[in-house]
Amino acid sequence: MTKKYLIKLGGEQLGEPIIADCILATGVRVNILRADADGRILIRFPKEHDTAVLKFLKGKGVEVSEQKNVVKHDPDRCVNCGACIALCPTKAFSFDKDRKLVYDEEKCVLCGICIDACPRRALSKPEF
Numbered sequence: 490m491t492k493k494y495l496i497k498l499g500g501e502q503l504g505e506p507i508i509a510d511c512i513l514a515t516g517v518r519v520n521i522l523r524a525d526a527d528g529r530i531l532i533r534f535p536k537e538h539d540t541a542v543l544k545f546l547k548g549k550g551v552e553v554s555e556q557k558n559v560v561k562h563d564p565d566r567c568v569n570c571g572a573c574i575a576l577c578p579t580k581a582f583s584f585d586k587d588r589k590l591v592y593d594e595e596k597c598v599l600c601g602i603c604i605d606a607c608p609r610r611a612l613s614k615p616e617f
Contacts, residue, residue: 491595560604
């Protein structure tokens, strides 16, 4: 399983191409899954390069934390309506052969669209 990391840029870091510099310095392709105007960026990269990428980012003073939290699915509230499937931009939700909801956390970028779409409030997420 690939890990996701939340990095937080602050101050002068906001104007610097830190991700681009990281890619050039380490040779690792870093995928930006999500970012906001406050300098928080959700990234993913091949797990075999954890050491090199994390060392580079921390060396630049970037705050880095592994994003372990994923969308939570409450099967007791879920009615398998598919509202989350229809709107998920990464296809993290699907139905199995018995038409039960299946969630692939590897594909999730924690955008929250599914949570807002769920009529039964069976989905919740951590703060980004």
